[in-house]
Amino acid sequence: MTSDNQVLLRMDKINKSFPGVQALKDVDFEVRRGEIHALVGENGAGKTTLMRVLSGAAPPDSGSIYWNGEPVSIPDPAAAQALGISMIYQELTLIPYLDLGQNIYLGREPAAKAPNFIDWQRLYRMAQEQLARVGLEVDPRTLVAELPIAQRQMVEVAKALSLDASLLVMDEPTSALTEHEVETLFERMRELKAQGVSIVFISHRLEEVFRIADRVTVLRDGQLVGSAPISDLTEDDVVRMMVGRELKSYHAKEVAPIGDEVLRVEDLSRGDVVRGVSFSLRKGEILGVAGLVGAGRTELSETIFGVHPATGGRILIDGRPVEIHSPAQAIELGMGFVPEDRKAQGLFLRLSVAFNIVTVALKSLTTLGLIRPNAARNLARTFVERLAIRTPSLEQRVRNLSGGNQQKVVIARWLTLEPKILILDEPTRGIDVGAKAEIYALMSDLAKRGVGILMISSELPEVLGVSDRILVMREGRIVAEINDPRGATQDDIMRAAAGGANGGGSAIQA
Amino acid sequence: MSTVSAALGSLRRMDWRSFFQKYGLVISFLLLCGALTALSDRFLTVSNITNILRQSTINGIISVGMTVVILTRGIDLSVGSVLALSAVVMADALKAGWATGPAVALGLALGGLMGLISGLLITQLRVPPFIATLGMMTFARGAALTYTQGRPITGLGDEFRFLGTGFIGPVPMPIVLAAIVFGLGYVILNHTRFGRYVYGLGANEEAARLSGIPVKAYVSVVYAIAGALSALAGVILIARLNSAQPVAGKGFEFDAIAAVVVGGTSFEGGEGTLWGTLLGVLIIAVLNNGLNLLNVPSFYQQVVKGAVIALALLIHRAIR
Structure with missing residues (x-):
């Protein structure tokens, strides 16, 4: 189909498991030179894990990776960087109170003639060039904190480019952007593509995927569902591939x-x-x-x-x-309230399943100021059974449960109050x-x-x-x-x- | 029969990691006692054991408060100074002719109030616990020195001194008081809503708030408890010495923090037990006692103590 020299990256039969879950099962993934490749799937489908494998953050259990046709191993993030793979995370990793130039060249500042001193002029000149490449006309001496989020994202991209990245992975880059900013970002992405840079674009907004991507790969439950040029698919096709069954x-x-x-x-x-x-x-x-x-x-x-x-x-x-x-x-x-971020706002991760369930019901389980231990345990057990919460015991720390079971624990907490x-x-x-x-x-x-x-x-x-x-x-x-x-x-x-x-x-x- | 075989089954399946997690501290404590028994024939005697227990009561009582504070993800550096301030005020009241009961009540109330002020600084003004209690540490020490003009107050009366030197049956009064504090603390932490919610808000303050737990009120009360317990420790100290010094209790905060941390309570909040703290207090007390029995010079004693605390923490981290 394609001649091999068009393929920049090939990942072959990648497997990765974490305790209790097989996050990736025999996943193949291929990125060509100068393409924007969308990676989509529901939460937990394995997109992030696959990219963590690629960036060396989570080495695979088995499988091969080919870069420009050569087999490579990526044991750590430094190896990925050396190949020219750069990740741009949802949470930006810039240091707010350093300026743009210092951020871009952090840890590899150009040396001045005197040893251990930095050639600031050269640093800012080089930073200016990188910023221009991503369309940012700002003084590299500006503090990151003074830039709006959308522009910070472009600074990240500039930083990645300064590392000679030929593959950029952007994880949900549009989630914090306004529509106008998204359009600007897409323009830059198209320019980078024209310069021969490949981009893996992770997004759950299908409309955006169809606007920007050349090809799309769909993962579901840790497995590859399919990969195709975007022009061959409709949004409905992609949704069906992601969900794997009829929605109704x-x-x-x-x-x-x-x-x-x-x-x-x-x-x-x-x-x-x-x-x-x-x-x-x-x-x-x-x-x-x-x-x-x-x-x-x-x-x-x-x-x-x-x-x-x-x-x-x-x-x-x-x-x-x-x-x-x-x-x-x-x-x-x-009223009961199951918050958006169950780990940060919902759960007492270090505490037991039982405590997490009976939290708000304790008042009714107290006699003369003392909690009735059997009543508390029975109440917790009732809800573990009713919601089919899979836990080895009531004393298990809730941290060790899967996401779905954790969510059931948070919901159970409110159900105790009917x-x-x-x-x-x-x-x-x-x-x-x-x-x-x-x-x-x-x-x-x-x-x-x-x-x-x-x-x-x-x-x-x-x-x-x-x-x-x-x-x-x-x-x-x-x-x-x-x-x-x-x-x-x-x-x-x-x-x-x-x-x-x-x-x-x-x-x-x- | 079936329970026996089940127990055997769980013994076989028991992995060493969880075993050490549960019993590591007890084992360390027993090993330490065993070693000292072998090294000194004066260690394992009734009088020496009583001595160790009595010496550990002051740190023990303060450590109960410190445990609760650290469970909320906080710290209280002011315990030693609050002890001194309430001690000199109590002593002054006694000298002015107050009876023991009212004088002790005054001291505990003052300690509680100082703690409450720290707690309100932390919860209402969002001052970090380290800073708030560092301020209180300096303030209370200064107040104690000002109140006494730097002079000790001595001669506190036999009735009051009973609290530090008396016996109930064969048991010294300080041990009785410390046992009551540990017992009450255990019941409150494990069997009341307040106690369980202390663990909850320490583990995740935001989740606690969204579960309707009155986080600010509880945290304020926790610091008040720590303050009142410091004052109670002060009662025992000055009753034993028959003298209240404005410089009393210097460095007590570190002994208490060391005991709590050796006892396995996490600075991350929401994790730890009073049982662990009790063992931490005893390990430190036994170590002090043993080093004395072995005639280790006092400068070296500090080095050994520091090393043991560091070691305990390393082991704790390794088996977690």
């Missing part, structure tokens, strides 16, 4: 009778991150909240839950206005497909029992498949409401979320 059957919310209004939010505001939001949630309803990162969805849920105080508007539960100034008050009123309202922020982020299906089934079951569920999600198939109704947020406001998710498409949501053409599909009421 996979999400499958059972129809639950929808009851009375349980939560009503009127004109709720917090500073300029939540602006005049009104909606209502009913018993047995799953209300999806979609929107781009930074649209104010998490901020909205945190305001409702009392994490940050509202600056205006009011909240009614069961028709009665309530004051919520702290999570404790929200809990008292029958909440009326459950707020789930990205409930399936970073967990495997099987556990996802279990969480969806659990949500469906809770809805059937009359719990009102507010679900924030960035995964559009999930929002469409699980919700009874969808709110779309942009810039702190609700910009659209979709009453019939089954009749809506991802495009309908994206158009509203990105604020392009107003309204759109028939299912949308703007």
Whole structure:
């Protein structure tokens, strides 16, 4: 098909396992010279692991890597750098209070004539050239901290290029960028491509993949699903390859009778991150909240839950206005909140599964100031069984559980209180497909029992498949409401979320 | 029968790592005691053991407070100074004719208040614990020196001195007090919501907040407890010496931190036990005692102690 000298990188039958999971199974991956190659897959599909193998951060258990047709081994990041492979991580690695030039040449500053002194003039001149290559017309003596995020990303790219990188790996480079910045980034990427640089582009935004990539490789559950020129595929093809089954059957919310209004939010505001939001949630309803990162969805849920105080508007539960100034008050009123980042905000990683489950129920398990140990253990055991949490024992540290089981522990914590309202922020982020299906089934079951569920999600198939109704947020406001998710498409949501053409599909009421 | 075979099965499956994790500290302690028994025939005698226990009560009581503080991911450098301040105020009250009960209550309340101030600095003004308690350390020491004009207050009365020198049955009073503190501390940490939430907020403050745990109030109370326990340790100290010195308790914070850390409590918060702290206190006390029995010069004693603490930490890290 292609002559070999077009192929820059070939990874052959790569295997990598971590304790308890086979992260990569016989994965083949090929990048050609001067192409932009999108690597896509659901969370946990193995994209990041594959790139960690490539960059030497996680050497493979088996498999071969060929660079320009020669077999190579990449035992550590230095070896990857020597070959010309550079990673640009989601979290930027620049030092904020050094200037651009110092950042770009950190650790390899050009030497002056006197030993151990730095030739600053040469350093800044070289830095200027590298910055120009990525289209940044800024003084290399500017501090990194003074640049907006989008430009910092280009500094990273400049740094990578200064290392003579011929393959750049960009992991979700657009997640923190505005639409305009994304377009600028894409222009630079096309210029680099014209200079013969190859780019691996990881993104979960398929629309972007189709805009920029020449080829796409899809991974699922650690295995290669396929690799093809982008022009041969449609977005639907790629989604099907990523998910591996028909979406409708996979999400499958059972129809639950929808009851009375349980939560009503009127004109709720917090500073300029939540602006005049009104909606209502009913018993047995799953209300999806979609929107781009930074649209104010998490901020909205945190305001409702009392994490940050509202600056205006009011909240009614069961028709009665309530004051919520702290999570404790929200809990008292029958709310539960599963936060976005389960490790940083949800779990007590060093503590036992049992403690993590009974955390908020301890009050009811206490007699005369002392916790009844058997009651606590039984409650924990009940929920481990009910949610099928896979753990060797109740005393197991929650850190040692898989992502899906960890998430079930966080959800179980709130179920111990039998909440009326459950707020789930990205409930399936970073967990495997099987556990996802279990969480969806659990949500469906809770809805059937009359719990009102507010679900924030960035995964559009999930929002469409699980919700009874969808709110779309942009810039702190609700910009659209979709009453019939089954009749809506991802495009309908994206158009509203990105604020392009107003309204759109028939299912949308703007 | 089945339980026996199950126990045997788990013995066979038991790996050394988890064994040492659980019992490493006890084994080290027993090895140390065994070695000293072999080296000195004065070590394993009732009077020497009682002596060791009595000497470890002050550090023990302070270490209980320090354990709770470190479980919240904090540190308290002010314990020695708070001890001195509450000791001189208590002694002055006694000299002014206060009865033992009210004087002790005054001392504990003052210690608790000093701790509470540190706690509020940390929770309300977001001053890092190291800095807040460093400030309190200097402040309380200065207050103690100012209050006494640098002079010790002596002659505290027999009734009060009973707390440091008396016996209940054959057991010295300080040991009784320390046992009560450890016992209460154990129950509170393991069997009350407050205790479990201390572990929780130490392990993940954000998750604790989102679970409705009153993090700020609890952390403030934790420092108040540490302050009150420092004052209680001060009671024993001045009752034994019959004298309250404004410079008392210098360096006590380091003994307590050493005991807590040797006992396996993690500076990362949320991990550690009072049982471990008790062993840490005893290991340090036995080490002090043994080095004295073996007539090791005092300068060398410090070197040996430091080395042992470092070694304990290395071993702890290696088996984790």
